[in-house]
Amino acid sequence: MLIEETPVPDAALPVEAFKAHLRLGSGFGQGDVQDPVLMSFLRAAIAAVEARTGKVLLERSFQQTVPVWRNPCAHQLPVAPIGAVTKVELIDREGTRSDVEATSYWLERDGHGPKLRSTGGALPRIPQAGAVVVHFDAGFAVNWEGVPGDLRQAVLMLASHYYEYRHDTGLSDGCMPFGVTSLIERHKSMRLGAVR
Secondary structure, X not given: OEEEOOOOOHHHOOHHHHHHHHOOOOOOOOOOOOHHHHHHHHHHHHHHHHHHHOEOOEOEEEEEEEOOOOOOOEEEOOOEOEEEEEEEEEEOOOOOEEEOOHHHEEEEOOOOOOEEEEOOOOOOXXXXXXXEEEEEEEOOEOOHHHOOHHHXXXXXXXXXXXXXXXXXXXXXXXXXXXXXXXXXXXXXXXXXXXXX
């Protein structure tokens, strides 16, 4: 189970770039009246691109709860890129939490499948009927300019698509424009086998 601990802050959303992309006029009274609507489409587009690629665009904190290690030597984290693993906690069946020593694990950085690895023979044993919680920071950058250009363009195109078809109820199958899918293609991770 993956939980986003910190949301994307409003200030990090590329509202002005989105307005320029939509070619919205300016100088007609309050220019920020539509900002909340535009932000909602940007958030939806960012979420969709992140879901399709497994990449976190804007840096934020996450936690993943794992009931059992699939591989006792390495645990593949569900998103990339990972900036740091900030904490690993063990939870017993009563819900008591205990921190795992940071010296007993390390982060194997990978653009598609970063892993939490043991510095010894195996990752810490998960208590019976318990779980482990891995806390980490993920994302390409803290600001929009640090996100790769093709993903920035994909978000703007998809947000524009959502904006243009906001009243159309016939698009319920979750279609994604071809231009967006071609831009995000190289960022999608291929899942071919077990974690090593």
